Amino acid sequence: MKRIMLVIAAVMMMCVTVSAQKNGKGKMESSGILVAYFSATGTTAGVARDIAEITGGKLYAIVPQIAYTSADLNWNDKQSRSSVEMSDSEVRPGIKSGKEEFSVYDVVFIGYPIWWNQAPRIINTFIESANWEGKILIPFATSGGSGIENSVKMLRKTYPKLNWKDGKLLNRADKEILQKWVDTFELKESFSQK
Numbered sequence: 001m002k003r004i005m006l007v008i009a010a011v012m013m014m015c016v017t018v019s020a021q022k023n024g025k026g027k028m029e030s031s032g033i034l035v036a037y038f039s040a041t042g043t044t045a046g047v048a049r050d051i052a053e054i055t056g057g058k059l060y061a062i063v064p065q066i067a068y069t070s071a072d073l074n075w076n077d078k079q080s081r082s083s084v085e086m087s088d089s090e091v092r093p094g095i096k097s098g099k100e101e102f103s104v105y106d107v108v109f110i111g112y113p114i115w116w117n118q119a120p121r122i123i124n125t126f127i128e129s130a131n132w133e134g135k136i137l138i139p140f141a142t143s144g145g146s147g148i149e150n151s152v153k154m155l156r157k158t159y160p161k162l163n164w165k166d167g168k169l170l171n172r173a174d175k176e177i178l179q180k181w182v183d184t185f186e187l188k189e190s191f192s193q194k
Helices: 002-021 043-055 081-086 121-127 149-158 175-183 187-192
Strands: 033-037 058-061 107-113 136-142
Touching: 033 043, 043 058, 043 107, 043 136, 043 175, 107 121, 121 149, 136 149
Parallel strands: 033 058, 033 107, 107 136
Antiparallel strands: none
């Protein structure tokens, strides 16, 4: 009788573990995922919200200390704020930040618009604001015309000790496309190995 009770208890524990990893809609449930994003116009924010919903991750907006205006974003004006920032790789725009504890996250999706074929400098500010060593960093971006490849290459070059995964440009990606992309990272396995 004790053996039967032990087997039943073991099976119940396995069911609870599987249930904790997924909810009824197939979403991952984990506090170990952060979906951080910078969005100047709202496009990247929408994608980030969908990724957070799919992964069960915490959504974190990277908010500049001084908001970008339409004039700041005018890439045709060489004196616009974004043009000046992107012409100097050392610029680090300030971030409004709360007391977020990033050490609790194992996987960090980092979203941004593509500016001048790169991640905006505020992404560098964010990356340099915490210790990301040992974390899985997954870039994603939105863009009016550029790809994500060069921005990921530059992030890898600037922060070579970090564990970067290949990024993906997610213009007009619906939740089905996002789910398939997220599934390629096998995130559940990365948590079960800890």
